[in-house]
Amino acid sequence: MTRLPTFLAALLVLGASTSSAYEVLPFQWTAGHVPFRLNPSFTDTDLSGSPDEQVQILLCAAGAWHDQSRTTFYFDYLGTTTIDRLNERDGVNVLFFKDGADGGEALATTLFTGDKATGAATSFDIVFYDSTDGTPNRWSGPGEPVSGEFDIQGVATHELGHAVGLDHSSVTGSTMYPAAVGRGLPLRTLHSDDREGAEFLYGIRSESPPAVEIASATPLSGPADGGNEVRIEGVNFTYDSDSKLFIDELEVAGTLWDVLDCGAILVKSMPPHDPGEVAIGIVNTIGTVTLDGAYSYLPSPPVIFSVTPAVGPLEGGLEVTLSGKNFWEGAEVSFGESPLEAATLVDSSTIRGILPPGDAEGPVDVVIRQGEDEFTLADGFTYRTSPLFVRGNANGDGDMDLTDPICILDFLFRGGEPLACQDAADANDDGDIDLSDAIKILMVLYQVADPLPAPYPEPGHDPTPDGLDCASGV
Numbered sequence: 001m002t003r004l005p006t007f008l009a010a011l012l013v014l015g016a017s018t019s020s021a022y023e024v025l026p027f028q029w030t031a032g033h034v035p036f037r038l039n040p041s042f043t044d045t046d047l048s049g050s051p052d053e054q055v056q057i058l059l060c061a062a063g064a065w066h067d068q069s070r071t072t073f074y075f076d077y078l079g080t081t082t083i084d085r086l087n088e089r090d091g092v093n094v095l096f097f098k099d100g101a102d103g104g105e106a107l108a109t110t111l112f113t114g115d116k117a118t119g120a121a122t123s124f125d126i127v128f129y130d131s132t133d134g135t136p137n138r139w140s141g142p143g144e145p146v147s148g149e150f151d152i153q154g155v156a157t158h159e160l161g162h163a164v165g166l167d168h169s170s171v172t173g174s175t176m177y178p179a180a181v182g183r184g185l186p187l188r189t190l191h192s193d194d195r196e197g198a199e200f201l202y203g204i205r206s207e208s209p210p211a212v213e214i215a216s217a218t219p220l221s222g223p224a225d226g227g228n229e230v231r232i233e234g235v236n237f238t239y240d241s242d243s244k245l246f247i248d249e250l251e252v253a254g255t256l257w258d259v260l261d262c263g264a265i266l267v268k269s270m271p272p273h274d275p276g277e278v279a280i281g282i283v284n285t286i287g288t289v290t291l292d293g294a295y296s297y298l299p300s301p302p303v304i305f306s307v308t309p310a311v312g313p314l315e316g317g318l319e320v321t322l323s324g325k326n327f328w329e330g331a332e333v334s335f336g337e338s339p340l341e342a343a344t345l346v347d348s349s350t351i352r353g354i355l356p357p358g359d360a361e362g363p364v365d366v367v368i369r370q371g372e373d374e375f376t377l378a379d380g381f382t383y384r385t386s387p388l389f390v391r392g393n394a395n396g397d398g399d400m401d402l403t404d405p406i407c408i409l410d411f412l413f414r415g416g417e418p419l420a421c422q423d424a425a426d427a428n429d430d431g432d433i434d435l436s437d438a439i440k441i442l443m444v445l446y447q448v449a450d451p452l453p454a455p456y457p458e459p460g461h462d463p464t465p466d467g468l469d470c471a472s473g474v
Helices: 051-067 152-164 181-188 192-202 403-413 435-445
Strands: 002-009 033-039 074-080 094-102 106-115 120-132 213-218 221-223 230-235 244-247 257-261 264-267 276-283 288-298 303-308 311-313 319-325 332-335 341-347 350-354 362-370 373-384
Touching (some): 051 074, 051 181, 106 152, 120 152, 152 181, 152 192, 213 276, 213 288, 230 288, 319 362, 403 435
Parallel strands (some): 033 074, 033 094, 094 120, 221 288
Antiparallel strands (some): 106 120, 213 230, 230 264, 276 288, 332 362, 341 350, 362 373
16 A cells, blocks of 8 residues: 655645646546545634534535546535544545644645555545644635635545545646646636546546536515525525626625535525516536526515595596506505506506595595505595586686686685585696686686586586685585
């Protein structure tokens, strides 16, 4: 048996080299795969992650050699262990962190052994060191390492490359380059040189290049105004600063989502979007993927803030406006038990229509229904009886004559008695009582204008209800 330890030096900067510079070790796994266990023993769990998170990070590092290449080789995970020492004779291939251990020039070491006579690999163990040349190592797990930290997943991917059977490469930017460039973060993603080395050793399983894949989004739907969490699962997710996330053609702001690991992205707050199915897309250095119909935006529950005007005639006919939010085409609005007539969606916050006749005087609920959603504005509108009147009969004596414009002028400019029927005094039906009403009556009396708007000359209800009151009859 020949022991072949390999090392990853800390922050070593070497010049660029030519491509296809991978080197192979003298042993390889004859079965084309290798079992292994994990000891999630990094002690600084605030930085390195919980034991479960550490396991997932290390599994992503192992999976990279299969998922990011076309090789037939794969690491076969058997579970966790408490083993924390290098031992090629214990029958267990393991990755672990050694508290208190110094690696000299190395951040981590792979002990890779095999049978010299047959060239068959027989074991590997990988240790992560607590310090390097006396300087404590800060091992970063979830997220991305900052200055002074090293990425567990990136370094593990490199060391597991040795367990595949690869030596160091002279290609800058490759995972098997002998330095933790970029704090080890870029080592998570295999370079073409790394892929070619693994494929050379074990052959290829497919002519198709490695790809990013989206398997699912959970939940499958959410509100159109967004704000909810969605978990996206798949293969070959890299890390935040290497990735872009899209909802249809809209790039989602990086503050709204995180790459949890190689198989999961968490959208912490979905952006708002019109109702309907949308595609989810991911772009990173491994590739681009779009899954059509991956998620559905559902109309958000409607809310009515107010009805204007809030009081109207029992016979209906008044134009009313609903103000609120989350209104969509097809909304059904009712005043009491009667549907709003000629309802028109102006926008997502406004609906207009014609007030239906009421059953009795008094307040009624205003209800909006959209699909399975319903909102009720309790006592949102009040019906009142609208008496009969003749437009222009401002003094209420039953005739329209010169006394009516005088009555209006007296009310406007001399503080005369309140008008018996404001609707009747609104001679031009513009919803206000002013000098133009007195002038309009005079012009009709002297036959220099068309007749007044209805109801005229016979008593009737106001066909264009407004805010004016008519508490008495003709």
